[in-house]
Amino acid sequence: MTIAWNPGTREWHLGNARASWVLGVLDNGWVGLLHAGAPLAIGPSYRHLGPHDFTGFDNRTGEPVALALPSPGVGDFRVPALVVEGPDGSTVLDPQYAGHRITAGKPKLPGLLPATYVEDDAEADTLEIDLCDGPSGVTVTLALTLFRDQPVVARSMRVANGGSGRVVVRTAMSATLDLPDDDWRLVTLSGTWARERYPDDRALVPGRQGVSSVRGGSGNEHNPFLALRRPATTEAWGECWGIALAWSGNFLAEAEVGHFGTTRVRVGVNPEHFAWPLEPGESFATPEALLAWSDAGVGGMSDALHGLLRHRMARGAWRDRPRPVLLNNWEGTYFDFDHDRIVVMARAAKAMGMELFVLDDGWFGRRDDDNRSLGDWVVNERKLPHGIDGLAREVKALGLLFGLWIEPEMVNPDSDLFRAHPDWAIGVPGRKRTLSRNQLVLDFANPAVVDHIADAIGEVIASAPIDYVKWDWNRFITEPFSPTLPPDRQGEFFHRYTLGMYDLYERLTTRFPHVLFESCASGGARFDAGILAWAPQGWTSDDTDAVERLRIQWGTSLAYPLSSMGAHVSAVPNHQTGRVASLDFRAAVAMFGAFGYELDPTAMSDGDRAAVRRQVAFYTERRDLFQYGRFARLRSPFEGDGNETAWMVSADDGSRAVVAHYRVLFRPWPVYDRLLVRGLDPAARYAVTCWERFDAPMPTIERGGDELMSVGLGIEPPDPMPDGAFADGHRIVRGDFTARLFDLRRL
Ligand code: GLA
Numbered sequence: 001m002t003i004a005w006n007p008g009t010r011e012w013h014l015g016n017a018r019a020s021w022v023l024g025v026l027d028n029g030w031v032g033l034l035h036a037g038a039p040l041a042i043g044p045s046y047r048h049l050g051p052h053d054f055t056g057f058d059n060r061t062g063e064p065v066a067l068a069l070p071s072p073g074v075g076d077f078r079v080p081a082l083v084v085e086g087p088d089g090s091t092v093l094d095p096q097y098a099g100h101r102i103t104a105g106k107p108k109l110p111g112l113l114p115a116t117y118v119e120d121d122a123e124a125d126t127l128e129i130d131l132c133d134g135p136s137g138v139t140v141t142l143a144l145t146l147f148r149d150q151p152v153v154a155r156s157m158r159v160a161n162g163g164s165g166r167v168v169v170r171t172a173m174s175a176t177l178d179l180p181d182d183d184w185r186l187v188t189l190s191g192t193w194a195r196e197r198y199p200d201d202r203a204l205v206p207g208r209q210g211v212s213s214v215r216g217g218s219g220n221e222h223n224p225f226l227a228l229r230r231p232a233t234t235e236a237w238g239e240c241w242g243i244a245l246a247w248s249g250n251f252l253a254e255a256e257v258g259h260f261g262t263t264r265v266r267v268g269v270n271p272e273h274f275a276w277p278l279e280p281g282e283s284f285a286t287p288e289a290l291l292a293w294s295d296a297g298v299g300g301m302s303d304a305l306h307g308l309l310r311h312r313m314a315r316g317a318w319r320d321r322p323r324p325v326l327l328n329n330w331e332g333t334y335f336d337f338d339h340d341r342i343v344v345m346a347r348a349a350k351a352m353g354m355e356l357f358v359l360d361d362g363w364f365g366r367r368d369d370d371n372r373s374l375g376d377w378v379v380n381e382r383k384l385p386h387g388i389d390g391l392a393r394e395v396k397a398l399g400l401l402f403g404l405w406i407e408p409e410m411v412n413p414d415s416d417l418f419r420a421h422p423d424w425a426i427g428v429p430g431r432k433r434t435l436s437r438n439q440l441v442l443d444f445a446n447p448a449v450v451d452h453i454a455d456a457i458g459e460v461i462a463s464a465p466i467d468y469v470k471w472d473w474n475r476f477i478t479e480p481f482s483p484t485l486p487p488d489r490q491g492e493f494f495h496r497y498t499l500g501m502y503d504l505y506e507r508l509t510t511r512f513p514h515v516l517f518e519s520c521a522s523g524g525a526r527f528d529a530g531i532l533a534w535a536p537q538g539w540t541s542d543d544t545d546a547v548e549r550l551r552i553q554w555g556t557s558l559a560y561p562l563s564s565m566g567a568h569v570s571a572v573p574n575h576q577t578g579r580v581a582s583l584d585f586r587a588a589v590a591m592f593g594a595f596g597y598e599l600d601p602t603a604m605s606d607g608d609r610a611a612v613r614r615q616v617a618f619y620t621e622r623r624d625l626f627q628y629g630r631f632a633r634l635r636s637p638f639e640g641d642g643n644e645t646a647w648m649v650s651a652d653d654g655s656r657a658v659v660a661h662y663r664v665l666f667r668p669w670p671v672y673d674r675l676l677v678r679g680l681d682p683a684a685r686y687a688v689t690c691w692e693r694f695d696a697p698m699p700t701i702e703r704g705g706d707e708l709m710s711v712g713l714g715i716e717p718p719d720p721m722p723d724g725a726f727a728d729g730h731r732i733v734r735g736d737f738t739a740r741l742f743d744l745r746r747l
Contacts, residue, residue: 002146003102003125009045012100012127014144018304019151019293021144022046023068023129029096031068031129031142033178037239037293039151049180066178068142069095069131069157070264078264079208079256081176082157083271086136087165095131095140102127106145109156110285112502114246114533116145116154116312123148123312137163137280147312150304152292160283168491169276173252173268174245175289182257184241185231186210187298189223189555194543194576196220196524197555199638203231204263210254212270216441216477216494217248217521218528220541224251225529225559226267227301235299235633236678242294242301243267244559246313246530247287249498250274273480275491287530298558299632299678306561306631309529314536314564316509318516322623323537323563323594324355324401325616326468331544331570332600335362335369338383339391346395348601352609353616356468356596357395358403363388365415371438374410375417377456389464396465403468403516404460408453409501410439410474424449426497428481436475444500445482445493454507461512469508471535473521505534518566518594527556527564537564537594544570544598545577546589547664547737550637550645553592562649563627567593569615571600581737583608584693587615588660588739591626592647595619614694622743625649625658632678634659643667650679650744654705657744661715665736674712677744680705685747690718692740702747713742 004013010025011034022035024047034050050066065076072080073092085091105121107128118124126145132138139162145154155175161167182204188211189197202209211222218224224245230238243265245251250270257263267289276284290308294300311319327349329337337359346357364380365373373380379387386394392402411418411425418425418440425440427433433440442449461469480493509517519526519535523542531538541552549567556565567590572580590596601609619626629649637645643664650657659677680686682705689700703713718740 002148003127004042005100005102006045009047011045011047013042014125014127014146014153015039015042016146016148016151019146019153021146021153022049024050025097026050031097031131033066033068036177036179038295066180066262067176068129069140070176070178071095078258079254079266080171081173081266082140082159083169083171084136084138084159085168085170086138087163087167091170093133093136093138095133098130098132098139100127100129106154107143109288110158112499112506113156113285113287114313114502114530115156115288116246116290116308117315118312132162136167137161138167147308150292150308151294152290152304152308154288154290156288157286158283159278161278161280164280166280167278169278169284170274171271172276172284172286173266174247174286175243175265175267175291177241177243177265177291179228179263179265182261182263183230184228184263186255187227187229187558188253189225189558191220191555193220193522193525194541195548196527196541196552197223198551199555199558204255204257206257206259208254208256210252212252212254212272213250214270214272216250216480216497217473217526218251219476220522220525223528223559224253224267226253226255226265227298227558228255228263228265229298234297236297238295238297240294240298240301241265242292242305242559244290244305244309244529245287246290246528246533247498248501248526248528248530250494269495273491273494276495277489290529302558302633303630305559309532310561310563310628313529313532315533316536317513318536320628323516323627324468325353325619326356326358326403326596327354327601328358328360328470328568328596328598329600330360331575331598332603335367337362339386342391343394344602345600346398346400348609349597350398350400352601352612353620354400354597356401356403358405358468358470359391360405360470361407361472363404372412372414374407374412374439375415375442377406377460387464388460388466392464392466401467402465403470404466405470405472406457406460407472407474408457408504409442409444411442412439423483426477426481427479429483431479434478436478439475441475441477443482443484443497444504445496446484447500450500450504454504457508458511461508461515466512466515468516468518470518470520470539473526475522502534509534524552524556527560529559532564537566539566540593543576544568545574545579546581546586547579548577549589550662553589554633554637554645554647557631557633562593562631565593566596567591568596568598570598571603583611584615585662585737585739587694588741589662591619592631592649592660594627611694618691618694622658625651625656629657630679634675634678635661646675648677648679654679654681654684655746659713659742659744660739662739666734666738670716673716675715676710676712677708680709680744681746682706682709687745687747688713689743690740691743692738697743708744715740
C-alpha cells in the first residue's frame with residue numbers, strides 16, 4: 001500500500017521507496033502538508049514538522065503554515081489554491097476536513113481532461129480528501145495519486161456547489177505545494193517562436209514570480225511546467241522538484257516566497273480571464289498536475305516525468321510503437337507542389353529508407369499561400385487531380401505510410417466556411433477581429449462548430465488510407481468571446497475552447513485509432529503534458545537549425561520525453577538561420593527525438609542521398625533506445641560559451657546506450673576532456689564504437705562501465721583511438737558543427 005491513514009494522529013502518508021507526502025488534519029480542521037519530498041519511514045508521526053497549533057492568525061504563526069488547500073480571507077495572505085465568490089459576494093473560504101477515501105488505482109478525471117492513468121490498480125493508490133466550507137456550502141475534493149514506482153504525485157481538485165445559491169469559481173489551481181524554505185532556484189521553460197523552451201534558471205526572491213499564458217494555448221513563450229532545484233543541485237545529483245500541468249490552454253505556474261522564507265508553488269488554469277459560475281449541485285474539475293521529486297538531480301526529475309508522460313499520459317496504438325522515420329514536404333516545397341512532385345519526393349524518401357511521407361499545408365481549397373482556404377477541407381484538384389485518396393494510394397504503393405497536415409481550429413476570412421458562418425470565428429460582435437497569419441480562430445466553445453469540423457476532418461481522414469495526421473494551430477486567440485455563452489458566463493470561454501479542442505481530438509482518435517497524431521502549433525506553441533493524451537508526439541519547433549535545436553531539445557527534455565519531440569533534418573543554408581552545418585551533424589541532433597527529414601530529396605546530391613540512407617539505417621537500428629530509452633543530459637549548451645553539448649540515451653537495464661557529443665565551433669588544440677557517462681552497469685564491460693560520420697565507424701574498443709561513469713569517455717583526445725591507428729587528420733575532427741555518436745553495448 002502506498003497510502004497509509006493513521007486515525008490516531010490523523011495523518012496520511014503517501015509513500016514509496018522514492019518519495020513521501022505526509023498530510024494531516026490540523027487542530028483547526030484544515031488539512032496541512034507536513035512533508036513532501038524525500039522518502040520517510042511510514043508509521044511514525046510527522047506532526048512536529050507542521051504547526052503545533054493553529055487557532056488563529058498572528059504575525060508568528062500566520063504565514064509558515066503549509067496547507068494542502070490554501071484559501072483566502074482566513075489568515076494566510078499568500079496566493080490561494082481556490083477562490084470562490086459566494087452568493088453574498090464574499091470570497092472568504094474556510095475549507096474544513098470532512099472525510100476521505102483511499103482507493104487502489106486511479107479514478108478517471110471527469111469529462112475529457114487529459115490525465116495519467118493506470119493499467120493495473122497495483123500501479124498507484126489514490127487519496128481523495130473532502131473539505132467543506134460550511135457557510136457557503138462549497139465542497140472540495142482534493143485527489144492525490146502516488147505512483148508505486150515513481151516519485152510522482154498526480155494532483156487535481158473538484159469544486160462543488162453544495163449550497164443553495166450560485167457561486168463563482170475564480171481561481172482553482174490544480175496543485176499547490178508548500179515548501180518549508182526558499183533555498184531553491186526556479187527553472188521555467190521560456191522563449192518564443194523558433195526559440196522555444198530555453199531553461200530560465202534564477203534564484204527565488206521574496207514575493208511572486210513565475211510564468212503564464214493568456215493566449216488561449218500553452219504558447220511558445222512559456223511552458224506549463226516549472227522546476228525548483230537546490231542551488232547545488234546538478235543534472236545528476238541533488239534535490240529537484242518538477243511540476244507539469246496537463247492542460248493546453250491558459251495557465252499559471254508560479255512560486256511565492258513568504259516573509260518567513262517559505263515557498264508556495266501553484267500551478268493550474270490561469271485565473272486571469274477565468275470565472276466559472278456553479279449553480280447549486282454543479283461542480284468544476286481542474287486539470288491534473290504532476291509533481292515529481294528527485295534527489296538524483298534535475299535529470300532524476302526529468303526521468304520520472306518522462307516515464308509517466310511516455311507510458312501513462314500518452315495513449316493509443318502508437319504509445320509504445322516504433323515511430324516511423326518521416327519525410328515532411330514543408331521546407332522542401334512550401335505551398336508549391338502537385339501530385340507528381342510529391343510522388344517523386346516520396347519515391348526518393350523510400351529509396352533512402354524512410355517510412356512515412358507527410359503532405360503538409362497547401363493541399364486543400366485554393367491554398368497557394370497562407371491567405372486563404374483554412375476551413376475548406378476539400379482537396380485542391382488543380383494540385384492533386386487524383387485527390388488525397390489517389391495520392392495516398394500511390395505513396396503507399398511505394399511501401400510508405402501516408403500522413404496529412406490539418407489546421408482544424410482555424411479559418412481564413414477568405415474561405416467558404418467563413419462566408420457561410422462568419423459568427424463561427426472568435427470575435428466580439430461590434431468589435432474588429434485581429435488577424436494573425438491572415439487567419440481567425442474558430443469558436444470551439446461552440447459545440448456546433450466542433451461538430452462541423454469533426455465531420456469535415458473526419459470525412460477527409462476516412463476518404464483515404466491515412467496513417468498520420470499533423471494537427472497545427474498557427475495563431476493565438478484575440479477578442480475572446482463566444483456568442484453561445486451568456487454575458488455572465490463569458491469567463492468560461494477560454495476553458496471551454498480548450499475542452500472543445502480536446503473533444504475534437506477525442507472524436508478523431510476514437511474514430512481513427514490507427515492514426516498517429518502529431519501536434520503542432522507554429523512549431524512548439526502547444527507542447528504540453530495534456531496534449532500527449534491524444535498526440536504522443538509534437539513538432540518541437542519550427543526552427544530546424546541543428547545548433548539551435550541543441551538548445552531547444554535540451555530545454556524541452558527537462559519535462560518531455562524524446563518520443564514526444566519531433567526532430568527533422570532540413571536543407572542548408574537553414575531556412576530559419578542561414579547556417580550551413582554538415583548533413584551528419586544535422587542528423588546526429590535530430591536522432592534524439594521522433595526522427596525525420598523536412599527537405600526536397602530530389603534537390604540533393606547522390607552523395608547526400610547515400611548519407612541519408614546510412615543515417616536512417618543507423619537510427620532505425622537503435623530506434624528503441626532513441627525513442628523509449630532513458631535520456632540523460634550530460635553537458636549543457638547553456639553553460640560556459642555554449643560551444644559543446646552532450647547527452648545520451650540508455651536502456652533501462654544498462655545493456656545499451658548511445659552517447660552524443662556535439663561541438664559547434666572548432667578550436668585548435670582543445671584541452672584534454674573526458675565525458676562522464678550515466679545509466680550503465682558499473683560491473684559490466686562495454687564495446688564502444690564511435691561514429692564521427694555515418695559512413696564508417698571507428699574500430700570498436702572495450703571499456704568498463706565503472707570507468708565510463710567515473711573516469712569518463714575520452715573526448716579530447718578521442719577515445720576510441722587505438723594506438724597509432726589513425727592519421728592525425730582523422731582522429732582530430734576539424735571544422736565547425738561536428739558530432740560524435742558513441743554506441744555502447746554490454747559484452
Ligand atoms: C506551421 C508549422 C509548420 C508548417 C506550417 C504550414 O508554421 O509549424 O511546420 O506546417 O505551419 O503552414
